[in-house]
Amino acid sequence: MPADALVSIRDLTVQFRTDRGWVSAIEDISLDINAGECLGVVGESGSGKSVTALSILRLHARGTARAARGSIMLDGRDLLRAPERDLRRVRGGDIAMVFQDPMSSLNPVLTIADQISESLRLHQGLSRAEGRSRAIELLDLVRIADAPRRADEYPHRLSGGMRQRVMIAIAIACRPRLLIADEPTTALDVTIQAQILELLRDLRAELGMAVMMISHDLGVIAEFAHRVVVMYAGRIVEQAPVGTLFSAPRHPYTEGLMTSLRGRDIPGQRLGSIPGRVPDPDESIPGCRFGPRCAHVEAVCRAAVPALVSISENHDVRCTPRSQALAPACL
Amino acid sequence: MTPAIRLILIKLLQAVPVVLIVSILAFLVLNLLPGDPAVIIAGDQATPAAIEAVRHSLGLDRPFIVQLGIWFLHIVHGNFGNSLVLNQTVASAMLQRLPVTLSLAGLSLAITLPIGIGLGSLAAYYRGSWIDSSVMTVALVGVSVPSFWVAGLAVALFSVVLGWFPSSGYVPFAQNPAQWLRALLLPSIILSLFEIGFLSRMTRSAMLDVFGQDFIRTARSKGISEWRIVSKHAFRNALVMVITATGILLSAAIGGSVVIEQVFALPGVGRLVVEGILARDYPLVQGVMLIYGLTFVLINLIVDLAYSFADPRVRYD
Amino acid sequence: MIEASTVPEFAATTLAPRQRSMILRRLVAHRSFQIGFFLVGVLAIAAVLGPMLTNTKPSAMHISHRFSPPQAKFLFGTDMFGRDIFTRVLYGARVSLWVGFAVAAIAGVFGTTLGVLAAQFRSLEGAIMRLMDALMSFPAILLALGITAALGPSMNSVIIALSVAYVPPGVRIVRASALVVRELDYVQAALIAGARAPRIMLRHILPNSIGPLLVHLSFVFAYAILAEAALSFLGVGVQPPTPSWGNIIAEGRDYALQAWWIVLFPGIGISLATIGLNLLGDGLRDVLDPKLKG
Numbered sequence: 002m003p004a005d006a007l008v009s010i011r012d013l014t015v016q017f018r019t020d021r022g023w024v025s026a027i028e029d030i031s032l033d034i035n036a037g038e039c040l041g042v043v044g045e046s047g048s049g050k051s052v053t054a055l056s057i058l059r060l061h062a063r064g065t066a067r068a069a070r071g072s073i074m075l076d077g078r079d080l081l082r083a084p085e086r087d088l089r090r091v092r093g094g095d096i097a098m099v100f101q102d103p104m105s106s107l108n109p110v111l112t113i114a115d116q117i118s119e120s121l122r123l124h125q126g127l128s129r130a131e132g133r134s135r136a137i138e139l140l141d142l143v144r145i146a147d148a149p150r151r152a153d154e155y156p157h158r159l160s161g162g163m164r165q166r167v168m169i170a171i172a173i174a175c176r177p178r179l180l181i182a183d184e185p186t187t188a189l190d191v192t193i194q195a196q197i198l199e200l201l202r203d204l205r206a207e208l209g210m211a212v213m214m215i216s217h218d219l220g221v222i223a224e225f226a227h228r229v230v231v232m233y234a235g236r237i238v239e240q241a242p243v244g245t246l247f248s249a250p251r252h253p254y255t256e257g258l259m260t261s262l263r264g265r266d267i268p269g270q271r272l273g274s275i276p277g278r279v280p281d282p283d284e285s286i287p288g289c290r291f292g293p294r295c296a297h298v299e300a301v302c303r304a305a306v307p308a309l310v311s312i313s314e315n316h317d318v319r320c321t322p323r324s325q326a327l328a329p330a331c332l
Numbered sequence: 333m334t335p336a337i338r339l340i341l342i343k344l345l346q347a348v349p350v351v352l353i354v355s356i357l358a359f360l361v362l363n364l365l366p367g368d369p370a371v372i373i374a375g376d377q378a379t380p381a382a383i384e385a386v387r388h389s390l391g392l393d394r395p396f397i398v399q400l401g402i403w404f405l406h407i408v409h410g411n412f413g414n415s416l417v418l419n420q421t422v423a424s425a426m427l428q429r430l431p432v433t434l435s436l437a438g439l440s441l442a443i444t445l446p447i448g449i450g451l452g453s454l455a456a457y458y459r460g461s462w463i464d465s466s467v468m469t470v471a472l473v474g475v476s477v478p479s480f481w482v483a484g485l486a487v488a489l490f491s492v493v494l495g496w497f498p499s500s501g502y503v504p505f506a507q508n509p510a511q512w513l514r515a516l517l518l519p520s521i522i523l524s525l526f527e528i529g530f531l532s533r534m535t536r537s538a539m540l541d542v543f544g545q546d547f548i549r550t551a552r553s554k555g556i557s558e559w560r561i562v563s564k565h566a567f568r569n570a571l572v573m574v575i576t577a578t579g580i581l582l583s584a585a586i587g588g589s590v591v592i593e594q595v596f597a598l599p600g601v602g603r604l605v606v607e608g609i610l611a612r613d614y615p616l617v618q619g620v621m622l623i624y625g626l627t628f629v630l631i632n633l634i635v636d637l638a639y640s641f642a643d644p645r646v647r648y649d
Numbered sequence: 650m651i652e653a654s655t656v657p658e659f660a661a662t663t664l665a666p667r668q669r670s671m672i673l674r675r676l677v678a679h680r681s682f683q684i685g686f687f688l689v690g691v692l693a694i695a696a697v698l699g700p701m702l703t704n705t706k707p708s709a710m711h712i713s714h715r716f717s718p719p720q721a722k723f724l725f726g727t728d729m730f731g732r733d734i735f736t737r738v739l740y741g742a743r744v745s746l747w748v749g750f751a752v753a754a755i756a757g758v759f760g761t762t763l764g765v766l767a768a769q770f771r772s773l774e775g776a777i778m779r780l781m782d783a784l785m786s787f788p789a790i791l792l793a794l795g796i797t798a799a800l801g802p803s804m805n806s807v808i809i810a811l812s813v814a815y816v817p818p819g820v821r822i823v824r825a826s827a828l829v830v831r832e833l834d835y836v837q838a839a840l841i842a843g844a845r846a847p848r849i850m851l852r853h854i855l856p857n858s859i860g861p862l863l864v865h866l867s868f869v870f871a872y873a874i875l876a877e878a879a880l881s882f883l884g885v886g887v888q889p890p891t892p893s894w895g896n897i898i899a900e901g902r903d904y905a906l907q908a909w910w911i912v913l914f915p916g917i918g919i920s921l922a923t924i925g926l927n928l929l930g931d932g933l934r935d936v937l938d939p940k941l942k943g
Contacts, residue, residue, distance in 0.1 A: 058553060064459075064460065090555060092552065092553055093553060093554035093555035094555055097553065098553040100550060105545060106547055107547055108551065109644065110568045110644055119551075119556065120554040123554070123555060123556060124555060155644040157644065157645045168550070172553075350782045350786060353780055354783045354786060357783060357784075360799070361795050361798060361799045472924060472927055472928070476875075477916075477919075477920045478875055478878050478882075478895075478898075478923075479879075481898055481915075481916035484905050488905045488906050488909070492906055583787075583788045584788055588790070590791065591790070591879050605791075606794070606883050609885055610885070621791075621795045624787065624791055625783075625787060628788070
């Protein structure tokens with residue numbers, strides 16, 4: 002594990018309960034999030050990026066999911082095995098999360114101030130009055146005008162963009178070291194998307210926190226991330242610094258994403274211009290799960306699941322033909 | 333005009349036609365009688381003169397629309413008619429019996445609310461576990477088993493065999509609170525069986541609905557304890573349902589008390605109306621039904637308002 | 650009224666035959682539905698075959714065998730007149746199930762008719778819905794009590810009274826789904842294309858409201874059995890000598906200690922019938938309306 006890794010995920014396999022037993026939604030995910038860095042996670046829906054994010058704080062609906070294998074280390078503790086009490090201290094304290102749909106992510110019957118100050122009162126022992134004034138400061142920080150009045154309102158009075166700002170205020174309330182943003186702009190209008198991204202970028206710089214930005218929007222990732230993890234069908238297929246990934250993608254899937262992006266406006270670009278669709282988690286595909294959609298598929302791809310191989314410093318690819326061609330000569 | 337006052341006025345206006353229809357329905361109870369109401373009320377052996385006297389005293393010899401007019405006029409003046417059998421006005425008979433029924437309904441509601449909400453939340457939280465299935469089985473039995481039957485068995489066991497409770501009778505609260513409670517406890521518990529079943533089924537489904545919402549996940553992501561998530565975030569949202577349920581339960585308790593009062597020989601309104609029906613005391617039945625109806629309209633109105641104020645989305649818009 | 654507060658929203662599409670067979674398969678696999686179906690089935694068969702399952706009449710008095718406890722000759726014992734409780738409970742099942750079924754059927758027909766009328770004709774809507782509000786403000790048992798008081802105590806009065814009491818929630822359910830369906834594009838298109846109102850009702854509105862209505866009616870069936878028993882117990886329902894579960898219990902009440910069997914068996918009958926119907930309704934609700942799934 003690199004010395005500056007804040008959160009370190011190793012060999013994570015998460016399974017969901019279905020009618021046909023436990024099915025793996027993600028398999029063998031290993032990645033590090035370094036302190037202060039911005040990690041982008043990109044993939045089509047169904048690639049497992051949200052499952053990975055929710056696993057860090059064990060936020061899957063109770064009884065529906067289990068971590069079959071792996072570890073998620075924070076400060077020398079495995080979050081997957083930490084008792085619920087310890088985990089609660091991490092949630093909203095060290096690691097906070099912003100979700101996709103601001104319309105449904107706020108409690109409709111509690112005031113904005115109540116929802117923002119809740120974690121402050123819990124983690125930092127603030128009184129109700131202190132909590133409220135901190136909430137107003139936070140609303141200012143996320144650039145909501147007329148914060149004292151807004152603080153006492155209920156979510157339904159706010160627009161989608163304002164609600165997402167409130168969600169961000171909730172998340173940064175206790176100065177987390179890692180903010181996980183799960184498609185934070187997907188549900189918003191294009192102009193609002195840009196504002197929210199800008200806000201997140203400024204806050205990240207201001208607060209010095211790491212951000213895990215999950216998106217299916219390559220534009221968002223290109224603008225925001227330092228390092229990018231590309232996921233496909235529950236596995237990491239490539240990870241590299243953002244410049245390398247965009248200039249020299251190695252996995253055919255990443256290449257496909259780049260081709261579909263090229264020549265278009267960057268924000269709002271959706272994935273999925275590659276023919277075919279992401280397989281369901283319980284679909285059995287021999288070898289590489291991208292094989293059926295891959296233009297360069299070979300016999301070796303169907304023979305075995307390719308391994309994630311380091312082809313240069315900070316650049317890993319899960320593609321047997323490519324990694325054999327590109328990997329630095331073995332010892 | 334503030335939104336709150338406007339809301340109250342709107343709800344009041346909406347209740348007016350319902351009140352009118354309820355009073356017409358109560359009026360029709362007497363007028364729908366197959367055959368000649370005067371003959372039925374006077375009895376089979378009555379002389380033609382006696383029948384004529386009944387007809388006249390009840391105003392049955394006047395045109396239908398005039399009768400309806402008089403009926404409304406009397407209601408407005410608080411005159412709900414006179415009992416044929418009790419030698420009393422309907423209003424005073426009601427007033428005399430009302431405390432019994434209200435005590436019974438209130439006590440059973442006090443038993444039902446915490447238990448029903450608790451069991452329902454528990455089942456929802458532990459969905460699919462043995463806790464869930466046992467709570468739901470108990471709830472199913474609660475809503476399925478006839479209360480008068482359980483009451484009969486309970487009287488036999490707890491009152492006659494074990495002697496823990498009196499098997500019948502009522503002691504006013506003002507006279508002796510302990511005896512009051514002792515007289516009402518068993519009937520209230522039995523009245524609660526259906527209500528607990530009903531409320532826990534309703535709470536469970538409302539809570540399950542809330543547990544599936546995104547904002548519960550948001551609350552978890554803040555590090556809030558499960559207990560607080562259930563008691564604050566989930567319950568506040570399910571509160572709207574609980575208020576609705578409370579209204580239904582109060583009405584159901586008053587309805588169910590008709591049967592329970594009969595079994596335990598409690599001198600409440602329910603017993604009054606059954607006695608009235610069996611004694612063919614139609615003016616009494618009519619008056620009691622009207623007061624019942626007005627009570628239920630009032631309960632619904634209060635529930636409607638409470639409901640609106642519990643939900644900020646309704647409160648403001 | 651119980652189901653009215655949760656008028657289910659239905660996916661407003663006409664079910665394809667494939668979906669229908671899938672619904673049927675899921676019903677058959679549903680635990681509550683299986684148990685409910687079994688209970689209701691057994692009771693229904695017992696009620697239909699009633700007279701063939703016993704060799705005596707419900708009113709036949711075996712004077713020398715008064716208060717006989719359950720034994721081979723009198724399976725459920727005898728009452729104060731030496732009447733066979735087994736036979737009386739069997740015949741009581743006929744009365745109770747018939748009342749429940751009739752009430753559900755009448756409430757279903759009137760609920761559908763009035764609900765569609767209220768949704769289709771603005772001029773009728775206010776009057777119908779206010780009347781339903783007024784009826785729903787009474788608990789069913791009290792409303793039924795008032796109506797049987799007016800009509801005189803008899804089985805038919807009970808059926809009429811309970812039907813009136815249980816029509817309003819059905820009206821609300823059908824009207825709600827009719828209002829949703831009416832706004833659908835393909836129904837609007839059919840209207841513009843000149844389809845007449847009755848056709849729209851038959852082809853679009855009814856198939857879409859049948860699910861929630863069926864769920865509601867299975868609960869009505871259960872509540873009607875309970876209410877009939879309560880009314881008969883109070884003496885304003887089915888009148889002796891016709892045996893009904895409610896009046897058998899009322900008659901046996903005074904002897905509950907010395908001859909518990911008189912009261913016990915009809916009560917078990919009522920309980921099993923209502924439990925069965927409630928389970929049936931739970932199963933239907935889970936399968937027909939996943940949104941309300943518990």
